Amino acid sequence: MIKILISAVLFFSFMNCSVSAAVIKNVDFGLQADEVVITFLPLSAGEASLIQDGSGETILINTGNASSYPELKKWLKRYKVKKINQLVITKQQKYYDSNVQRAVNDYHIERIIVPAQYQAEFQTEKWKESDLFQLTNNIHVDVLHASKQKTAAMDLLFTIGEHRILYAMSSSDEVEEKFLRIPLTHVDVLKIPNFGEGTFFSNAFLKQLDTQLAVAFTKPGRSYSPRLLSNLTAEWIELYDVREGSAYSIKMSLKSYDVMKFSAK
Incomplete structure (x- = not known):
């Protein structure tokens, strides 16, 4: 059961890939032992995702840009996070890892996971x-690809029950060909790399993923690749954009999931 302390609520309850919406002050998902929630946080500059596990474990993926740390703390408070057990950094770049030390100090993080090339x-x-x-x-994680370029980065596949989340950091033709060869299929959620800018996955690759929804973070001056928007539309993939100030939480049990949208307004 989801317990929400609210100032005003618009809440619709559906099954699977439905979206419930609420204006929130505080969120308690009341997770069962086999349930997991991943939340894509709406920072104005950079990426940060929160994973809350039914066992009580809390995992943060990236910390956003330095300017967005007050926003990160505000959202973590709303999700009742006082301690973070593990921090995963997927890229060594200011929009992903600028707040590591502050997060470690504020949330008593003991385990920090980074790409192999990370300095x-x-x-x-x-x-x-x-x-x-x-x-x-x-939660199981596969490191599908680790960048050997100057900037340390890694593409991760999270498996939660029957669900798969591709936390993509790369969008080059070379990486796409690697994922096609795996082959990478039955991905429920795609985290869009590079804030939706630059070169993007082909229709053939998106079709193979068989994904239902994609999530994109934002940064100042971000402009979507026209090819990305065209390909997502062609494959009937719904795009959730956090730049509008809403967090998207995906609550997963072993066989089903629900998408919830929490607005800060």
């Missing part, structure tokens, strides 16, 4: 390509 002054656990990890009893 850090703090203690980290480095993940390399083809590694497979179990973050919690419910």
Whole structure:
């Protein structure tokens, strides 16, 4: 059951890929042991995603740009986060990892996971390509690709029950060909790389993913690739854009999931 303390509510309850909407002050998902919620947080500059597991584990993926840290803290408070067990950084770049030290201090983070090429002054656990990890009893992660370029980055596949989330950081033809060869299929959620800018996945690849929805973060001056929007539309993939100030939470059980939209207005 979802317990929401609200100032005003617009809440519709559907099954699977439905979207419920609410203006919130505080959220408690009341997770069962086999349930997981991933929330894509609406920072004005950069990426940050929150994973809450039914076992009580809390995982943060990226921390956004330095300017967005007050926003990150506000949203974590609304999701009742006081401690973060694990921090995963998917790219060494200011829109992803500018608030690591502040988050470590404020949320008592002990485990920091980074790409193999990552250079850090703090203690980290480095993940390399083809590694497979179990973050919690419910969450498994495959490192599908690790950049060998100057900027350290990694593309991750999260498996939660029967659901798969592709947390993509790369969108080059080379990486797409690698994913096609795996082959990468039956992905429920695609996190769009590079804020929706630049080169993007082909229709053939999106068709193979068989994904239902995509999520995009934002940064100042972001402009979507026309090819991205065209390809998503052609494959009937719904795009959730956090730039409008709403967080999207996807609550997953072993076999089903629900999408909820929480507005800060």
